[in-house]
Ligand code: FES
């Protein structure tokens with residue numbers, strides 16, 4: 147079990163004694179996890195600070211950028227806007243849950259092959275939004291990819307190669323062999 151007492155920051159001396167701590171049990175990347183936390187703790191902070199899954203980034207803390215996107219029971223959520231206790235009894239997937247020990251997920255391969263990232267800050271959230279899309283719609287159009295990623299902001303890439311990366315992954319996941327040559331040199 148992970149305890150998250152470092153998140154308890156009393157405003158005044160002695161005030162911390164009254165802050166309630168509650169137990170949250172959830173599955174993260176297929177593993178059962180538990181933590182004693184303040185009910186106000188955000189899921190993003192439990193993942194990053196409690197479970198040390200630092201692939202979940204926080205950019206804005208205000209539900210705008212999508213860097214903190216994870217899957218909650220397969221649906222993309224902005225974990226900066228979900229209380230950790232709301233994930234109790236549910237299954238969370240972070241970017242660390244995509245690859246196996248020996249293989250990248252096709253979405254990760256797609257981002258690599260199509261140069262779908264620059265600084266990489268938005269990338270985990272992009273990948274999880276893409277995963278939710280492809281799980282529901284294995285053969286999306288470009289427009290559908292753009293719509294699915296519309297809650298995820300990227301300051302570097304111009305989005306073009308991110309969209310190509312997701313389409314590449316869709317092809318690969320359907321057993322086709324994606325052709326990456328058309329993307330060389332485009333940004
Ligand atoms: S940190 Fe959650 S949307 Fe930006």
Ligand code: FES
Nearest residue numbers: 264265300301302
């Ligand atoms: S790659 Fe830098 S923000 Fe998207």
